[in-house]
Amino acid sequence: MHLVPTVRGAMLTRLAVAALFVLTMHAATCIAIRWLAIADSDSPWNHTAQCRSVPGLLGAQMRFCRDALELMPVFAASARSTRRTCEAAFSNMRWNCSSVRQAPSFAPDLERGTRESAFVHALSAAASSYAVARACAAGDLHSCSCAPIPGSAPSPGFRWGGCGDNLRFGLLKGGLFADAALHVRRKGNSRATKLMNLHNNLVGRTMLLQSVETKCKCHGISGSCSVRTCWKGTSELATIAATLKMRYMSASKVVRRRVGSRKQFVPKDMDLRPIRKEELIYMAGSPDYCSHNAEMGSHGTHGRHCNRTSLGSDSCILMCCGRGYNPYTEELLERCHCKYHWCCYVTCKKCRRTVERYVCK
Structure with a gap:
């Protein structure tokens, strides 16, 4: 009674092994x-x-x-x-x-x-x-x-x-x-x-x-x-x-x-x-x-950054594939009010700036 399923299973196994071999050879x-x-x-x-x-x-x-x-x-x-x-x-x-x-x-x-x-x-x-x-x-x-x-x-x-x-x-x-x-x-x-x-x-x-x-x-x-x-x-x-x-x-x-x-x-x-x-x-x-x-x-592209104002490939419309995006704010610490001193070095202050970022949903 179990002969046909057994034979069918063996054939499927051989086919799977053969397919795997072909894929392996193709990759190699x-x-x-x-x-x-x-x-x-x-x-x-x-x-x-x-x-x-x-x-x-x-x-x-x-x-x-x-x-x-x-x-x-x-x-x-x-x-x-x-x-x-x-x-x-x-x-x-x-x-x-x-x-x-x-x-x-x-x-x-x-x-x-x-x-x-x-x-x-x-x-x-x-x-x-x-x-x-x-x-x-x-x-x-x-x-x-x-x-x-x-x-x-x-x-x-x-x-x-x-x-x-x-x-x-x-x-x-x-x-x-x-x-x-x-x-x-x-x-x-x-x-x-x-x-x-x-x-x-x-x-x-x-x-x-x-x-x-x-x-x-x-x-x-x-x-x-x-x-x-x-x-x-x-x-x-x-x-x-x-x-x-x-x-x-x-x-x-x-x-x-x-x-x-x-x-x-x-x-x-x-x-x-x-x-x-x-x-x-x-x-x-x-x-x-x-x-x-x-x-x-x-x-x-989930979680990828996008540019809300861009019209190119990095735009939120294209990058997010129509799923929309989430905004978030990020605080940056930057050098600012730099002053050159004779001679020869530069001193700067540190300023904080808040920027808005966007990531794809």
Whole structure:
């Protein structure tokens, strides 16, 4: 009498195990930003054995770690800067990048190929190359030094000097590390996800490369700047993140279809056109981030601060998702009535000021 339920139960158990295995493999092979977990590592990075014990590194990245141990403190620093920069860039939006702190075990909002995932991939790829390029210029690495001096000076009173960011070395090593987990060949959706992440990583490095500018220091009598010593350097990571945030806002949802003789990404809801190399792409929709939903990776906006007079993403209307908000007052202690004394110090009084704040219901 109990044979059918027993068989049915066994089948359901096997299906559940199989589904769990597929999900585990998907997470293990498709999440190339798990390495951001090294932001919390206190490893001294002085022995190759540590490459296997630090959470977040996948097989190919472990091998890279063993071959280039000197670079690992730089990548750990870039993981921390990725987290700080992402949170600063999205501090006034419903998604505030707090998902990144869950590395290496991300929630679905960063696992499923969302536009948030696209941004984090691009920013972390840019940050890893940026950190290596800056470390070379700072003399922190034995394997590299300053960038090569550019060609002839463009004008009189101008000379190349200083120590430029070694972006060529940074792009090489940062790219090898950030992309290491994405070059394993897989079929089906896993392969499409890898190609999407590789594209978004490349967008991040492209924005880094386009941020290079000429920086100069003046020399001359009384600050006349009769001679300028200049070098090539990248913009700050926050500036690059701001550019990527604009790409995030205009990111394209794509599908992978056969166009002509090969498969490629095309916009899902538009005419067939090639995806631009500077365009962030994603394949899965995002949570609304209004309500708490741990299964989807949404922390919700309950308790978040909002701006009652703003018309932007930090406004109480948008941030609170129509639920309303609660006001409260806060007393601040500030320096005031400051006075300069010759020579050379400043004295200030302390004043109390009451301000009104607003938090989402």
